[in-house]
Amino acid sequence: KQEVTQIPAALSVPEGENLVLNCSFTDSAIYNLQWFRQDPGKGLTSLLLIQSSQREQTSGRLNASLDKSSGRSTLYIAASQPGDSATYLCAVNSGYSTLTFGKGTMLLVSP
Amino acid sequence: EADIYQTPRYLVIGTGKKITLECSQTMGHDKMYWYQQDPGMELHLIHYSYGVNSTEKGDLSSESTVSRIRTEHFPLTLESARPSHTSQYLCASSEGSGSPEAFFGQGTRLTVV
Numbered sequence: 001k002q003e004v005t006q007i008p009a010a011l012s013v014p015e016g017e018n019l020v021l022n023c024s025f026t027d028s029a030i031y032n033l034q035w036f037r038q039d040p041g042k043g044l045t046s047l048l049l050i051q052s053s054q055r056e057q058t059s060g061r062l063n064a065s066l067d068k069s070s071g072r073s074t075l076y077i078a079a080s081q082p083g084d085s086a087t088y089l090c091a092v093n094s095g096y097s098t099l100t101f102g103k104g105t106m107l108l109v110s111p
Numbered sequence: 112e113a114d115i116y117q118t119p120r121y122l123v124i125g126t127g128k129k130i131t132l133e134c135s136q137t138m139g140h141d142k143m144y145w146y147q148q149d150p151g152m153e154l155h156l157i158h159y160s161y162g163v164n165s166t167e168k169g170d171l172s173s174e175s176t177v178s179r180i181r182t183e184h185f186p187l188t189l190e191s192a193r194p195s196h197t198s199q200y201l202c203a204s205s206e207g208s209g210s211p212e213a214f215f216g217q218g219t220r221l222t223v224v
Binding site for chain 2: 004032034036041042043044045046049089091093096097098099101102103104
């Protein structure tokens with residue numbers, strides 16, 4: 001059974017810092033991995049999707065990498081801003097397009 | 112841009128009532144999903160559908176039921192709500208082929224008193 005772990009559980013940084021969020025998964029036989037953002041009480045916003053054949057994806061200040069063989073993904077956020085404060089979720093598609101989620105990293109960026 | 116809508120956004124209801132949470136998408140996606148999320152916890156899949164008249168139970172046991180009569184609509188029903196059903200329910204959809212990206216609605220926060 002696929003399990004997804006996200007480290008750290010919470011992170012507090014001053015504005016402008018570059019930061020890395022980590023995601024690990026137990027079964028490397030995945031189809032894709034998706035990073036989401038969730039604001040309090042809201043739904044999920046898709047940030048980046050990495051197919052199993054890809055090594056990384058970039059969108060603006062966000063860069064996500066995937067090392068399928070070691071079961072790891074990282075989300076890199078450059079020049080963090082207070083508006084980046086949210087919970088970041090990693091989800092793995094191991095088949096049938098259903099997703100297994102980690103518990104998330106709660107990020108607070110202070111001005 | 113994702114076009115998937117959930118209603119209501121918030122619902123407070125008494126024990127024993129029957130409720131239906133609505134989910135609609137305008138993207139023509141074949142696959143739709145319901146996830147449940149308790150505060151501070153990860154999302155768990157409770158139901159999914161690969162198309163009209165197709166429904167399956169997810170990893171997390173749930174007393175809810177779903178139906179898929181139209182491609183765009185995937186309602187979730189609780190026949191008799193209980194306080195243990197208090198949670199956030201999130202609907203999602205994705206294309207039918209390949210390794211598609213999933214898009215989520217804004218969620219319904221259900222409180223059963």
